[in-house]
Amino acid sequence: MKIEIIDLDFKNTQQVIASFLLLSDDGSSAAIIETGPTTCLERLTTGLKDHGVAHEDIGQVFVTHIHLDHAGASGHVSELLPNATFYVHEVGYPHLVDPSKLVKSATRIYGEGMDELWGEARPVPEDRVVVLKEGEETEAAGGVLVAHDTPGHAYHHLAYLEPDSGSLFTGDVAGIRLPGQSYVRPPTPPPEIDVEAWVGSINHVRQLDPASLWLTHFGRYEDAGRHLGELEQRLQDWLLFVEGQLDEGAGREEISEELKAKGDAEMLAEGADPAQSEHYDMAGSYPMLTDGLMRYATRRREKR
Numbered sequence: 001m002k003i004e005i006i007d008l009d010f011k012n013t014q015q016v017i018a019s020f021l022l023l024s025d026d027g028s029s030a031a032i033i034e035t036g037p038t039t040c041l042e043r044l045t046t047g048l049k050d051h052g053v054a055h056e057d058i059g060q061v062f063v064t065h066i067h068l069d070h071a072g073a074s075g076h077v078s079e080l081l082p083n084a085t086f087y088v089h090e091v092g093y094p095h096l097v098d099p100s101k102l103v104k105s106a107t108r109i110y111g112e113g114m115d116e117l118w119g120e121a122r123p124v125p126e127d128r129v130v131v132l133k134e135g136e137e138t139e140a141a142g143g144v145l146v147a148h149d150t151p152g153h154a155y156h157h158l159a160y161l162e163p164d165s166g167s168l169f170t171g172d173v174a175g176i177r178l179p180g181q182s183y184v185r186p187p188t189p190p191p192e193i194d195v196e197a198w199v200g201s202i203n204h205v206r207q208l209d210p211a212s213l214w215l216t217h218f219g220r221y222e223d224a225g226r227h228l229g230e231l232e233q234r235l236q237d238w239l240l241f242v243e244g245q246l247d248e249g250a251g252r253e254e255i256s257e258e259l260k261a262k263g264d265a266e267m268l269a270e271g272a273d274p275a276q277s278e279h280y281d282m283a284g285s286y287p288m289l290t291d292g293l294m295r296y297a298t299r300r301r302e303k304r
């Protein structure tokens with residue numbers, strides 16, 4: 001099996017959102033992991049064309065979770081790829097076949113920016129969607145993919161392992177990282193992040209011992225052990241930081257600014273180009289990450 005990255009050029013910017021194209025060695029069958037948002041649909045179809053893949057040859061579309069940057073174009077893609085079956089976590093399933101609730105919830109976060117960012121979300125016909133559970137194997141592109149339940153960024157998150165090469169397609173569970181950088185940013189948007197579950201999923205990923213991590217935001221990395229260690233540490237550290245800020249009575253805007261200052265300093269300390277911070281923002285901006293962490297911290301307190 002060959003694996004190609006299709007850069008979806010989100011907002012005309014390279015290396016923000018990826019779709020992964022899996023090709024059988026004889027070129028007769030193909031699969032996709034992540035559709036990206038509807039606003040990137042043309043880029044996705046151009047990518048397929050560039051790799052000489054006919055729409056009819058794509059048998060499977062796997063999505064890691066149903067957030068609009070990962071799976072927003074699913075309905076449109078189902079219309080374009082007549083032979084593709086869609087694979088999703090069982091909790092994500094209802095939203096793939098009827099995205100109206102998802103769109104409502106995303107509108108609360110993105111407001112008027114919805115259309116420009118994500119475009120229209122259409123339903124995928126029910127009879128073309130299959131639910132996957134932990135450990136389930138699906139034949140695709142001349143090989144298999146194994147689904148792994150990896151909650152934390154979202155409850156309904158799957159990572160997909162291609163066991164032959166040890167390639168793990170991590171969606172958002174392994175964070176955001178840009179090519180040429182070592183820095184890993186935890187994507188912690190509202191409404192469902194769960195840091196405890198996430199740390200469990202990071203351990204789950206470690207147990208899979210992947211040879212490479214393929215991040216939707218963005219690219220392929222081979223230093224899985226170091227990468228996952230950094231992500232886990234930062235996730236816990238940022239949560240403690242936000243809790244501390246809340247204790248001091250800080251408001252959302254202040255916490256967001258402080259978190260950005262902290263995150264940018266951490267980037268610099270790792271030798272990353274601070275100009276890259278804005279590029280990371282396109283996959284997860286500080287106001288949004290702050291909202292998610294604040295919500296989680298507040299809920300956790302209420303439970304105690």
Ligand SMILES: [Zn+2]
Binds near residue numbers: 187216
């Ligand atoms: Zn994402």
